[in-house]
Amino acid sequence: MRLEIKGAGAYAYTGGKTFDPALPCIVLIHGAQNDHSVWALQSRYLAHHGYAVLAVDLPGHGRSSGPALSSVEAMADWILAILAAAGVERALLAGHSMGSLVALEASRRAPGTVAGLALLGTTYPMKVADALLETARLDEGSAIDMVNIWSHSSIAHKPSCPGPGFSVMGGARRLMQRMSARNPQQLFYTDFAACNSYANGEAAADALRCPTLFVFGKKDVMTPPRSTKLLTGAIEHGKIVNVDAGHQMMAEAPDAVLDALAGFAASIPFQRIQETP
Template sequence: MILNVQGKQAYCYTGGKAFDASRPTVAFIHGAQNDHSVFALQTRYFAHHGFNVLAVDLPGHGRSAGPALASVPGMADWLLAVLDAAGVGQAMLVGHSMGSLIALEASHQAPDKVSKLALLGTTWPMKVADALLETSKNDEAVAIDMVNIWSHSSMAQKPSCPGPGFYTMGMARRLMQRMSAINPEQLFFTDFSACNAYANGQAAAEAVRCPVLFVFGAKDMMTPPRSTKSLTTAMPHGKIVQVDAGHSMMQEQPDAVLDALFSFASAAN
């Protein structure tokens, strides 16, 4: 689905079903150097089981017009504008990595528009190592390879992969390379800098009153579970689910992530 948001084209994947604003809506927000496709299995299931799906391509990513936005608050404001453009009064937000910060900030900017909050592969502060930040600025291809290795818990395909014969690490690498090709304006550096600079996490987390789900990868090297204490402490009512995966949990353990998300979305408040 193509929307006009802040004067530019914004693409939202609807899970293969026609969008109907009268149904409960779940918005999915991807992380750095990615697009909506990282939620492919989860979004299709939601769309075919009673939910509206809006899996966004952030500005400058995938099919949404650029340039990429340089701050988490700016991306949160854009996300809220997407909901308005789609005619959605309230939605559950599902964010992965950088997308989790966007979801958190959106809930702070407009708490009445957020019914539930699911934060995957999250942490705050989401600091990026100086070496990785510098590499993303000066040699994006190398940064892609670094992140792809660190985002996966192993080279081998997990047994739960719904597509036997597919190579999860190779697919993730090609997706990031494609994002680089369609938006050569230092996309990875822009995304990483936004994560690194986001300073409102504590205040935003402490203000959250809606139901919260945390999904952590037990083998996550990008946002390790031990780094999440500030967020989980600020939102003590949040439910924590741990899956046997690295940072790219939606690909490594798609069924476990789906089960956690769908159970959370379906539960009464």
């Protein structure tokens, strides 16, 4: 699905179904140096089971025009603009890693629009090591290799991979390299710097009232579960699901992530609540 946001082309994958804004809507927001394809299994299943799906490519990523946005706040505004352009009044926002901060900030800016929030591989503050930021600025290829290794639970892949010879780690690495080739303007550095500088997470968490799901990877070393106590403590009503995966949980534990998202979506009241005059 192609849209136009402030004169620039924007793309959202709809899971192989024609988008219908009258259906309950789920927005899937990818992380740094990624695109909509990281949600391949989840987006198709949800779209074929009663939901309108928008698996977006953030500006400068995948099929959406650049440049990449340099702050989480700007990305949150862009997500809200996507919803308006698609004719969606209320949606469940699901974000992974950087995308989780974008979803959280969007809920702070437009609480009436966000029916529910699913935060995958999240933490706050989402600080990035100075050494990684510097490597991203000077040698993006090496930074991609570093993060790709850290984002997976093991180098040896598991029997649950989709087919013989399929490499979860290799696929993730090639996706990040493809993002660099399509947008050579230091995309990796821009994304990770945005995560590092985001400062509204605690205020957004304190204000959050909608149903919330946390999905954590038990073996995640990028955003380890022990680092999430500020968010989970501030959002005490949030449900926590732990999956047997590293940071790239949608690829390493796709069925477990899908089960968590589908179960959560089924519990969400998507209708806008009428305020009493």
